[in-house]
Amino acid sequence: MTAELLCPWESPVFLFFSSNVPSLVHYSHAVAFVTLLVFCSFIFFSNTRSLVGRLVFWFSIVLSLWIFIDVILWSTNRPDLVMFGWSLQILLEPIVYALIFYILYTYFRQSFPGIYLNIFIALLLLPIILLLPTSLTVVDLPLSYCEATEGFLASHYSYFVNLTLLGLAVIYSIIFIKQTRVTNKYRAGLYLLSAFTLFALTFTGFNIVSTITGDWTLSQYGLFSIPIFALLLGYAIIEFNAFNGRQFSVKLIVLALWLSVGSLLFIVQSDVGRIITFFTLAFTILTGYFLIKSVSKEIEQKRLAQSLATELAGVNMRLERLDKMKSEFVSIASHQLRSPLTSVRGYISMIIEGSYGEVNPKVKEVLTHVSDASRHMALSIEDYLNVSRIEAGNMKYEIADYDLKKLVKEVVVELVPVAEKKGIKLEFKPATEECVAVKLDIGKSRQIVQNLIDNALKYTKDTGTITVVVRKDIQAKKAYVDVIDQGIGISPEGLKTLFQKFERAKNANEINVTGTGLGLYIARTMANGMGGDITVASEGEGKGSTFTFVMPLNGIEAKWN
Numbered sequence: 001m002t003a004e005l006l007c008p009w010e011s012p013v014f015l016f017f018s019s020n021v022p023s024l025v026h027y028s029h030a031v032a033f034v035t036l037l038v039f040c041s042f043i044f045f046s047n048t049r050s051l052v053g054r055l056v057f058w059f060s061i062v063l064s065l066w067i068f069i070d071v072i073l074w075s076t077n078r079p080d081l082v083m084f085g086w087s088l089q090i091l092l093e094p095i096v097y098a099l100i101f102y103i104l105y106t107y108f109r110q111s112f113p114g115i116y117l118n119i120f121i122a123l124l125l126l127p128i129i130l131l132l133p134t135s136l137t138v139v140d141l142p143l144s145y146c147e148a149t150e151g152f153l154a155s156h157y158s159y160f161v162n163l164t165l166l167g168l169a170v171i172y173s174i175i176f177i178k179q180t181r182v183t184n185k186y187r188a189g190l191y192l193l194s195a196f197t198l199f200a201l202t203f204t205g206f207n208i209v210s211t212i213t214g215d216w217t218l219s220q221y222g223l224f225s226i227p228i229f230a231l232l233l234g235y236a237i238i239e240f241n242a243f244n245g246r247q248f249s250v251k252l253i254v255l256a257l258w259l260s261v262g263s264l265l266f267i268v269q270s271d272v273g274r275i276i277t278f279f280t281l282a283f284t285i286l287t288g289y290f291l292i293k294s295v296s297k298e299i300e301q302k303r304l305a306q307s308l309a310t311e312l313a314g315v316n317m318r319l320e321r322l323d324k325m326k327s328e329f330v331s332i333a334s335h336q337l338r339s340p341l342t343s344v345r346g347y348i349s350m351i352i353e354g355s356y357g358e359v360n361p362k363v364k365e366v367l368t369h370v371s372d373a374s375r376h377m378a379l380s381i382e383d384y385l386n387v388s389r390i391e392a393g394n395m396k397y398e399i400a401d402y403d404l405k406k407l408v409k410e411v412v413v414e415l416v417p418v419a420e421k422k423g424i425k426l427e428f429k430p431a432t433e434e435c436v437a438v439k440l441d442i443g444k445s446r447q448i449v450q451n452l453i454d455n456a457l458k459y460t461k462d463t464g465t466i467t468v469v470v471r472k473d474i475q476a477k478k479a480y481v482d483v484i485d486q487g488i489g490i491s492p493e494g495l496k497t498l499f500q501k502f503e504r505a506k507n508a509n510e511i512n513v514t515g516t517g518l519g520l521y522i523a524r525t526m527a528n529g530m531g532g533d534i535t536v537a538s539e540g541e542g543k544g545s546t547f548t549f550v551m552p553l554n555g556i557e558a559k560w561n
């Protein structure tokens with residue numbers, strides 16, 4: 001090759017450095033190139049098996065190649081090399097855009113485009129591939145400044161192809177985004193779409209401007225969007241695991257970025273370039289530091305939450321098994337306690353009544369205590385049995401039409417002697433003359449009312465009145481049984497937990513009555529099982545309480561009138 005056939009500047013040193021290269025070109029190209037390589041290795045090492053991940057990998061490789069060729073185009077003084085590199089770039093550009101299309105399409109659709117789309121894209125690319133070595137691509141290469149005069153294919157058609165592919169990618173993405181629910185995949189998709197659109201618009205935009213003005217220094221500005229592009233994409237990958245790859249340590253990526261940008265200080269030769277690189281490095285260190293801090297914290301929290309969730313699921317399963325075992329045990333134990341206790345209670349009452357001969361008053365008194373205690377015991381056993389039935393889902397309801405007023409009256413009459421013994425007045429005050437027809441399980445409803453009056457008796461210290469009211473509200477279609485006492489009352493905190501299993505208020509323990517904390521839980525569950533409820537009101541400790549058993553009215557009360 002003779003000297004006359006060379007471009008008018010010296011041969012480059014190390015392929016890249018010659019006086020024809022504007023000072024900013026090294027910087028813009030090096031940053032973009034290094035960022036893409038870091039990105040590429042990140043995807044490679046994150047071991048992604050997804051098609052999108054692999055496409056992004058190839059996208060980065062093709063684009064890095066384009067950047068690599070571009071620096072050589074600036075530095076070399078060999079026209080043949082410029083000619084070759086220029087044409088190659090014109091081929092690579094539409095490939096970059098086709099890859100963008102495939103990346104976005106496969107990401108949102110989770111599958112490769114169908115045959116027609118592929119044929120369409122192949123037809124778009126075909127003229128460029130076939131006509132690349134002709135004058136339709138590069139018309140001329142004036143030796144005075146060694147820049148190609150582009151032919152129709154390069155100056156018009158290739159931009160048309162690029163923008164068509166980008167347009168297709170954006171349109172498909174938007175269609176898919178609209179059909180997707182807001183999930184992590186959706187969010188990652190938005191980042192992906194913005195990253196690629198930003199890159200593609202700046203890249204082609206500045207190339208078009210350069211083609212029009214003939215000033216190719218302008219085209220390098222498009223490359224400045226690559227670090228932002230990589231950050232957006234990196235964020236989508238790390239934060240949303242967009243490519244289903246192994247979570248790659250963000251620390252490693254940032255460290256690689258620091259090292260690569262740092263090493264530019266030694267590559268970039270111009271002073272301006274070095275100063276800018278220095279500031280870029282400072283900026284990268286700062287943002288990298290915050291990125292590491294925030295992302296690793298989040299990843300750690302996610303990991304912790306995930307391991308806690310798995311652990312909890314295990315514990316939960318064990319607890320459920322234990323709970324079932326406990327219920328079975330309680331049920332068996334209670335059944336076996338109940339029958340002997342029934343006969344013990346039967347014999348005691350017969351002895352007290354004198355069925356086995358005259359009983360000395362002292363012994364009678366002691367036996368009465370034994371009888372009371374065994375009644376408590378029987379009630380507790382009944383509670384445990386009921387709880388195990390509830391938990392096993394074995395609580396059965398035999399629903400019948402019944403007069404709730406009659407039922408309540410019967411219970412009150414039974415309990416009056418018990419109240420009298422305690423010095424408490426128990427009175428029944430129906431608020432209606434009519435009967436109160438309700439569909440209910442008679443046995444269970446008796447148990448509920450009994451439990452509420454029993455409690456009122458238990459939690460009233462010495463004297464006082466317990467009033468039991470039965471009323472109905474035709475409009476609301478509801479029947480109510482109020483058990484109003486003047487006893488120890490309930491604090492606002494106590495009111496919140498009263499109906500939970502084993503819950504007893506503090507003041508209940510203070511007055512030293514025996515109890516399991518199961519009665520109200522069982523009563524409310526039974527009421528709910530019959531379509532009703534139990535509510536409570538109390539103005540506070542020492543101010544008495546009102547428990548109300550609510551049931552839906554049947555609407556056929558005329559039957560008993």
Ligand code: ADP
Binds near residue numbers: 455457
């Ligand atoms: P137990 O009476 O066996 O403790 P319950 O489930 O019947 O269990 O009642 C739960 C708690 O509700 C009681 O321990 C007591 O603190 C409170 N309580 C229930 N009825 C009354 C009442 N009439 N007055 C005050 N506190 C009550």
